[in-house]
Amino acid sequence: xxxxxxxxxxxxxxxxxxxxxxxxxxxxxxxxxxxxxxxxxxxxxxxxxxxxxxxxxxxxxxxxxxxxxxxxxxxxxxxxxxxxxxxxxxxxxxxxxxxxxxxxxxxxxxxxxxxxxxxxxxxxxxxxxxxxxxxxxxxxxxxxxxxxxxxxxxxxxxxxxxxxxxxxxxxxxxxxxxxxxxxxxxxxxxxxxxxxxxxxxxxxxxxxxxxxxxxxxxxxxxxxxxxxxxxxxxxxxxxxxxxxxxxxxxxxxxxxxxxxxxxxxxxxxxxxxxxxxxxxxxxxxxxxxxxxxxxxxxxxxxxxxxxxxxxxxxxxxxxxxxxxxxxxxxxxxxxxxxxxxxxxxxxxxxxxxxxxxxxxxxxxxxxxxxxxxxxxxxxxxxxxxxxxxxxxxxxxxxxxxxxxxxxxxxxxxxx
Amino acid sequence: xxxxxxxxxxxxxxxxxxxxxxxxxxxxxxxxxxxxxxxxxxxxxxxxxxxxxxxxxxxxxxxxxxxxxx
Ligand code: HEM
Ligand code: SF4
Numbered sequence: 001x002x003x004x005x006x007x008x009x010x011x012x013x014x015x016x017x018x019x020x021x022x023x024x025x026x027x028x029x030x031x032x033x034x035x036x037x038x039x040x041x042x043x044x045x046x047x048x049x050x051x052x053x054x055x056x057x058x059x060x061x062x063x064x065x066x067x068x069x070x071x072x073x074x075x076x077x078x079x080x081x082x083x084x085x086x087x088x089x090x091x092x093x094x095x096x097x098x099x100x101x102x103x104x105x106x107x108x109x110x111x112x113x114x115x116x117x118x119x120x121x122x123x124x125x126x127x128x129x130x131x132x133x134x135x136x137x138x139x140x141x142x143x144x145x146x147x148x149x150x151x152x153x154x155x156x157x158x159x160x161x162x163x164x165x166x167x168x169x170x171x172x173x174x175x176x177x178x179x180x181x182x183x184x185x186x187x188x189x190x191x192x193x194x195x196x197x198x199x200x201x202x203x204x205x206x207x208x209x210x211x212x213x214x215x216x217x218x219x220x221x222x223x224x225x226x227x228x229x230x231x232x233x234x235x236x237x238x239x240x241x242x243x244x245x246x247x248x249x250x251x252x253x254x255x256x257x258x259x260x261x262x263x264x265x266x267x268x269x270x271x272x273x274x275x276x277x278x279x280x281x282x283x284x285x286x287x288x289x290x291x292x293x294x295x296x297x298x299x300x301x302x303x304x305x306x307x308x309x310x311x312x313x314x315x316x317x318x319x320x321x322x323x324x325x326x327x328x329x330x331x332x333x334x335x336x337x338x339x340x341x342x343x344x345x346x347x348x349x350x351x352x353x354x355x356x357x358x359x360x361x362x363x364x365x366x367x368x369x370x371x372x373x374x375x376x377x378x379x380x381x382x383x384x385x386x387x388x389x390x391x392x393x394x395x396x397x398x399x400x401x402x403x404x405x406x407x408x409x410x411x412x413x414x415x
Numbered sequence: 416x417x418x419x420x421x422x423x424x425x426x427x428x429x430x431x432x433x434x435x436x437x438x439x440x441x442x443x444x445x446x447x448x449x450x451x452x453x454x455x456x457x458x459x460x461x462x463x464x465x466x467x468x469x470x471x472x473x474x475x476x477x478x479x480x481x482x483x484x485x
Binding site: 072353362363364 | 437438479
């Protein structure tokens with residue numbers, strides 16, 4: 001028995017419709033936020049939300065089908081004016097653009113993505129199996145049965161960081177520093193991290209600067225890592241500007257870290273809350289690897305939303321939106337939609353099909369690392385439970401205060 | 416319309432657009448296969464209503480819109 005097992009999974013919300021504000025980081029700390037999302041989706045599938053501090057806001061899309069439509073319609077809902085709805089002018093939170101594919105639209109984005117995507121196809125990712133597993137074994141082997149550990153920092157955060165650094169060919173000595181920078185770029189809404197928005201921005205710039213230098217080294221001395229490939233990219237016969245290479249580096253480090261760590265951490269929480277599902281996974285860890293990873297990633301919804309900007313005035317579902325306004329699609333809502341998922345608040349590692357939107361609603365920016373992330377998740381739980389069959393969370397998780405990431409700062413686990 | 420009257424549509428892939436993400440192959444293993452060189456092939460044209468339905472979802476789900484029905 002753990003503490004977690006006694007808590008309701010989806011307590012009814014006490015908020016009125018007009019009190020539900022997705023722009024408020026404190027909203028996401030409420031235990032009833034899922035039910036509030038369901039209430040909002042039923043009444044207003046498209047709604048407007050404002051930041052307390054700046055008064056600026058965004059349109060929120062909560063419906064599964066709407067999210068597919070918005071994500072595919074990049075001509076109306078563009079990425080090139082930024083994808084961070086929670087950073088807004090007037091709050092000192094504006095970040096310099098990255099100028100890379102996640103903030104581009106087709107056809108420019110298509111041309112750029114092509115160079116990187118070949119590193120992430122199922123075949124390439126299968127080739128990574130060996131070192132994903134080696135790293136997972138190395139990490140769990142540091143502990144003994146009965147140890148009480150800080151699961152997030154001791155295990156969940158480490159696998160994705162080691163893997164992306166392996167792929168990019170980063171020197172092991174530099175990895176802890178990069179992990180710290182990566183945390184800072186995302187932790188700037190949580191007072192606990194003591195990271196103000198300026199520091200978050202500074203960390204982003206530092207990550208890019210590291211990438212610029214690494215690119216220079218790789219151009220001179222190419223290895224067989226992905227970043228050597230990226231450094232050699234030419235568009236129209238010209239090499240990529242070095243700032244852009246730095247941007248790619250920062251994107252890959254940031255995109256693959258916090259997200260996968262969050263998925264793994266919520267997987268651990270879910271296995272502790274649903275011991276029957278843990279027993280089931282342990283009974284057939286290979287046969288269930290794909291469906292279990294998929295369900296963990298749906299359950300976690302690591303990124304709560306992605307943002308876009310309206311390029312022209314449109315009317316959608318009777319709502320008028322104007323050029324320049326921001327919009328966000330909320331996977332946290334769509335991944336628990338009972339119209340799409342039977343019994344969505346049941347963690348079911350055999351769910352199939354499991355067409356969750358944690359990797360995006362489809363369309364040009366669909367997560368490039370999806371195949372890698374899935375593999376990291378299943379390999380980690382295979383190796384964790386092989387060594388520690390009784391691993392279980394022994395205290396409530398401490399959530400990250402963030403509009404963007406469904407993060408967990410701390411989770412005590414007994415191995 | 417009875418079963419026999421239904422004209423089944425064929426699915427095809429535009430390999431210049433496909434980026435071998437494998438999204439379709441995960442959804443309908445019977446139809447979409449990624450070979451060892453990451454080239455997507457249509458192993459089997461849909462021949463049941465159930466496959467038609469699943470293929471239609473996969474076509475809609477392909478992040479690159481590389482699949483089409485005709
Ligand atoms: C469970 C873990 C992960 C989740 C939930 C996740 C989620 C997402 C989402 C929601 C998007 C944006 C989709 C859109 O805007 O339509 C995205 C994009 C992206 N992800 Fe992931 N991701 C994960 C892991 C990874 C990993 C491991 C990598 C790489 C190492 C990665 C690399 C990327 C890149 C490069 C993009 C931008 C693609 C583009 O703009 O074309 N992600 N991811
Ligand atoms: S989903 Fe689309 S892009 Fe991915 S492998 Fe299938 S056809 Fe290619």
